[in-house]
Amino acid sequence: MERLLQMxxxxxxLYAMYALSLKKWDYATEAKRQERRTxxxxxxxxxxxxxxxxGTLFLLNVFSGGLFTFYWLYRQWTAVPHGFRRLxxxxxxxxxxxxxxxxxxxFFELNAIICRxxxxxxxKPPLPPWAWGTMWLGGLIGAIAAPxxxxxxxxxxxxxxxxxxxxxxxxxxxxxKILPTPKPKECFAAAAALGCALxxxxxxxxxx
Numbered sequence: 001m002e003r004l005l006q007m008x009x010x011x012x013x014l015y016a017m018y019a020l021s022l023k024k025w026d027y028a029t030e031a032k033r034q035e036r037r038t039x040x041x042x043x044x045x046x047x048x049x050x051x052x053x054x055g056t057l058f059l060l061n062v063f064s065g066g067l068f069t070f071y072w073l074y075r076q077w078t079a080v081p082h083g084f085r086r087l088x089x090x091x092x093x094x095x096x097x098x099x100x101x102x103x104x105x106x107f108f109e110l111n112a113i114i115c116r117x118x119x120x121x122x123x124k125p126p127l128p129p130w131a132w133g134t135m136w137l138g139g140l141i142g143a144i145a146a147p148x149x150x151x152x153x154x155x156x157x158x159x160x161x162x163x164x165x166x167x168x169x170x171x172x173x174x175x176x177k178i179l180p181t182p183k184p185k186e187c188f189a190a191a192a193a194l195g196c197a198l199x200x201x202x203x204x205x206x207x208x
Contacts, residue, residue: 036119037120038087040116040119040120041085041086041087041120042086042087042088043086043112043116044084044085044086044092044113044116045084045085045086045113045116045117045120046080046081046083046084046085046113046117047083047085047117048079048080048082048083048084049076049079049080049083049114049117049170049173050072050075050076050078050079051167051170051171051174051178052072052167052178052182052186053167053171053178053179053180053181053182054164054165054167054168054171054178055164055180056180056181056182056186057072057163057164057167058160058161058163058164060182060186060187060189060190061159061160061161061163061164062156062160063190063194064189064190064191064193064194064197065193065194065196065197065198065201066140066143066156066159066160066197067193067194067196067197068186068189068190068193069103069159069160069163070100070103070193071186071189071190071193072163072167073099073100073103073106073107073110073163074096074097074099074100076110077095077096077099077100077106077110078096080092080110080113081096084113104137107133107136108129108130108133109129110166111126111128111129111132111133111166112128112129114126114166114169114170115128115129117173118169118170118172118173121173123169123172123173124169124172125169126165126166126168126169127165132162132165132166133162135158135162136158136159136162136163138155138158139154139155139156139157139158139159139160139161139162140155140159141155142154142155142156142158142159143155143156143159
């Protein structure tokens with residue numbers, strides 16, 4: 001119970017830091033608006049993303065040991081570079097495969113692009129990269145290393161939920177509704193991810 005309260009306390013602190021540091025659009029003057037938009041375009045925004053229902057993404061993550069996230073990352077990094085734009089016209093380096101392999105790092109970059117794009121289009125952005133990235137990685141560590149099952153489940157829920165929350169913000173951008181029914185490729189990817197997760201668990205037990 002003590003560890004559960006500690007985890008909840010950490011989440012509360014992260015949210016408080018986000019609320020205190022959140023920079024909202026300043027509509028006081030046209031110059032302020034243009035200055036902010038120029039900054040966002042300098043860092044880079046994208047008009048192409050991979051869309052999937054946020055609830056479907058969460059469930060596929062839950063039933064695949066959280067590894068469906070890497071399929072989601074691959075699809076995002078396949079789509080994002082096609083619509084990525086910044087003022088110096090420099091494209092995103094590296095391909096979708098390398099970015100997926102380095103998913104524990106590129107997750108933060110994807111989060112940043114989503115935040116900038118949502119703000120640029122005057123939609124509510126998700127939490128900044130350091131917040132959701134910390135929750136995502138912290139959730140994984142908690143799911144593996146936490147001593148109690150309650151803490152493990154909370155960590156696993158955070159690990160699976162972080163990508164879904166980002167996707168929910170993305171799904172507010174297009175006008176069309178995102179259907180909850182998963183595509184055949186997504187079902188196959190989730191099944192393959194579950195097989196990989198079970199294989200890693202079996203290998204871990206054999207090595208121990």
